[in-house]
Amino acid sequence: MDIWTLVREDRLALADLLEGLTPEQWSTDSLCSAWTVKDVAAHVAPTVGGGLLQFLVVLAGAGFNPHKASERIVRDSGHVPMAAIVADLRDHADQQKAPPGLGTASQLADVLVHTLDVAVPLGLPVDRPAEHWQQALTWLVGPQARRGFVGPDLPEVTLVAQDVEWTHGQGPRVQGSAAALALALCGRSALLDDLSGPGAEALAQWVRGPQGGEQPLE
Template sequence: MDRTAIWDTVHRERSALADLLETLTPAEWDHPTLCPGWAVRDVAAHVISSPQFGLADLARALWQGRGDYNRAVFLDARKRGRKPVEQIVADYRRLDGSRRHPPGTGVRDPLLDILVHTQDIALPLGRHHAMPPEAARTAAERVWSISFPFRARRRLRGVTLTATDVDWRAGSGPEVRGTMEALLLLLTGRTAALDRLEGPGLDLVRPGAGAARGS
């Protein structure tokens, strides 16, 4: 996907997430997501923080997180998630079309963010939102190319990942096959779509398998 296609997808997917958020009950806004310790409101606020997050925000978050990036992101999301839910949804509408993204990130990062976090929200709520396969492939290429924060190549060492709906393949070893959506969730450390994957390498990517094989 080129830069224009990526941003077009980001905007469509953010709009779709905003549509979903508008249907939620108060209890659903506080429902746990696939991100441990994060409620729906936290993830939703985090996603739309991307076009609002500047250098000063980054410095403040890192200071509050005592230099721990993951903790900094979590604390920032919790703070933003305390806003009224109407304001969170309004931010999606207000920032529709924005191409701003946090310092130190590239154009593929907002795409990865919206694709995966939409599933983080939707799946635990029993909602369905199909991930665009071509966009998921672009996001997967980004995840596979970097070590932090997902460490996908290390975690999934010893298996071959093969998409069944687009042309994408990575790794070496026994095969794990499935849709690009299911593979992207696996690449980013989610286990919620393991039942949508198959192949002789599947047992090697289940939780606890790494310790069993000494990785």
């Protein structure tokens, strides 16, 4: 299936999840460092922060540091109502734009991981099709993801997503759900206890080291 079709489906699924939240849940701390659930939702919404063009402008002003650029855009979007964020995800679910050099699969990984950033601290399930996770995980372990999204020097381990039949790497085995592996690759420690195998401790140390950190994906 086309990547943009998967992105569209996941944006709509995130909109469904967000639409049912209470104001207190919107204000809950997400897994993404210093961001609330609302902040993460505003970050993922395709045009709330002005869209890709605005992101590139802010990125240049932030010294081409994607994390600083994202933080500024989210900060400037604090006034946007919750309903408008949900509407933006629905109305622009078909948007087909990705930052230069990152590829379309970056947007799939972005929406899936940020959905976990919202759902996990709220104790809500995230059930996305296997193909979505396979494509996102393959991007996360690839070279494009090293451009500010996944830390360098991943440990030499074999990653095995048991629920979606996906494997990558060489070395001691680390097994678990696709969601737990995706969060670990993005520096989130929330589901590390769900991973097992002889390589799990090496991956956990990498996540908790200086190259980890619960940062936004773009």
